[in-house]
Amino acid sequence: MDYKTIELNLCQLEESFAKSRSNIYSDFRKEEHFQELYALFQKIKENDYQKFDEQEILNHNYLLNVIFKSLEYLDNSTLNVTPYEIISCLEFALNDWIKDDDFIIVTSLSNKKTDFYLETTLSEESFELLNQFINNKYGLKISKKLIQISLPKILSRDYLSSVVLYHELGHFVDNQLNISKKMLLKKYSINQPNDDETSRYLNHTMEYFADLFAAQYVNNSSNTYLGYIAPEHPDSQTHPATRSRINVSLDFLNSKSIEIVDEFNKLLHLSSLPLLEIRHSKIDISYCNLTKLYPQNFEDVSELHYIFQLGWDIWEDAENNFLKEFSSRQRYNIVNNLIEKSISNYVVQKNWEDANE
Amino acid sequence: MWFRKTGKTQMNSNSKTGLLIKDEILDLLEKKELIIEPLLEIDQVGEITVDLRIGTDFLSLQQGRNAFIDTTTNNIKSRPIKSHYTQTRRKIGEYFLFHPNQPVLFSTLEYLKLPPNIYADLNLRSSFGRLGLGLSTIIQPGYCGCASVEITNRGNTPIRVLSGTRMVQIRFYKLDSNSEYFNKVRKYTCQVRPVPSKANEDSELVKLKSMKSK
Amino acid sequence: MYLAQVIKNDDVKSDFYINIFEDIVKNHDSSFKVLVDDAILEAINVAKGTADIYSINNNRYFLVTTLLERFKFRLTELNSSQNIPDEVYPEILNLLK
Structure with a gap:
């Protein structure tokens, strides 16, 4: 990678900003975020990037990618058919776990029927590192992180399948708070999986956490939907068998003591985080x-x-x-x-x- | 207390039918025989009307590439009527623009459920009627859902309003017998967003077309 | 898919930490030294078993766990109640590179 990579990114970003500047945001925080990104872009452009050393090129390439990704999210968030209702529910749940006013939630609708996910441009650690870097170099700050919630266009009003988003929110929380990764580290003394066994362990732990996370809020409905879309799926490298996922959630909902829930709660307690517990009240x-x-x-x-x-x-x-x-x-x-x-x-x-x- | 009666309005005990007055409306609301939710302020209930608010969902009729809206055909090859509308959503407190001569469909913020012996009609509050906006809608006894309202700006100036504004007034009329809303198949049950015209789904269209060759 | 993943987050964190460690090695009183020292001390405590893996702070999770995975033996030789010796920073810098 050399300075030409930066130059190419800058030219492409110029195009991207030219299109995004016409966006109208109903949320003023999005407009502010856009302005902060633009200010950073201008500073990088004005810099003598041809003289960057290898490390500076790597860092700036990352910065430009973050700006690209943020614009991509912002462009999608001018959506005039935002599904506020499901997003409100997710915000209530997210607030139990990450009380962070630095997040701006943006929404996109996908053409793919299975595209339910939450994604952020930056983890907490990366966000701090990035801000330290740009503050040092340019005296600037990016004050908000974006979370993108994606759901399929055709299912944006299907509240039965929307329960999947609670599971996806569980993955997001897990990822932000390094929950499953800490379990991997404890068990295998590694911070990233390095073979099939450790990769399987991490994947399964993540899925169990997301299932339990969803069960806290939406009772068994996430599993009910799972039963329709993945009935009797066997154990795989990426997911535990549907049957065992459902059983773990049911045991949790019935307040039975289960090893994995106890382990998660031990971790959450030591991390000073909320515990996995029933967070819904039944309506007759x-x-x-x-x-x-x-x-x-x-x-x-x-x-x-x-x-x-x-x-x-x-x-x-x-x-x-x-x-x-x-x-x-x-x-x-x-x-x-x-x-x-x-x-x-x-x-x-x-x-x-x-x-x- | 949401449903405390005023006592100011005398109940019209002789009139079993006809226009409902404030205490009768409050009485029905209290007994959950009439549902208007959310009723954000109790003073939405007036002497003979209840103010309803603009909801969050809008359908605007747009001039597209087709020369006309075809209400005569409904098959997979024909363009659906809803494709002539642009759908948009607003949060409460965000503004919406009524352009001149552009029909707009929106739902009231309030979800309504009428008893089987009460029908309602909807009109604009006079403040909005004076701006050149117009509407007239009847709601059947037993109806449940948000009221779908069609408004056209008949003036020559765009009009900006906030979502959540009290724009519509509803009046309730009591009948002397019950009308069974679900006696026939209802296309609009429990609607919470505006629904485009279904003029091309009229079951008589096939019959009418067949008469042409006779 | 043309690319498997455009940004590998851990590589990026590593790149930014390289910057910080280079700064500390060059200018001993770098403004980031406190932050990095906290992370090293946390890693020492976990490596010696005086703190639990589960309690690792999320703000410096990558750095602490990288040290635990690739620098554990050296961490156990360090004393968490004393200042971090100067020679440790270039060692970690080499590790990250």
């Missing part, structure tokens, strides 16, 4: 508003998370319950609409009360 289906065809009211956020389990319970029993006279398409739409409006009403009501204070 026989008294819920959904069965009377209007949105559910929630006492608090722990009931809010339970709406997904409630939705699954109603949809799975639709042939026998109040939905039985409706067509299958209507049943699916009614459940999704009522979940969406239940979440939306809770958030609007809460924001309204906050605005009154």
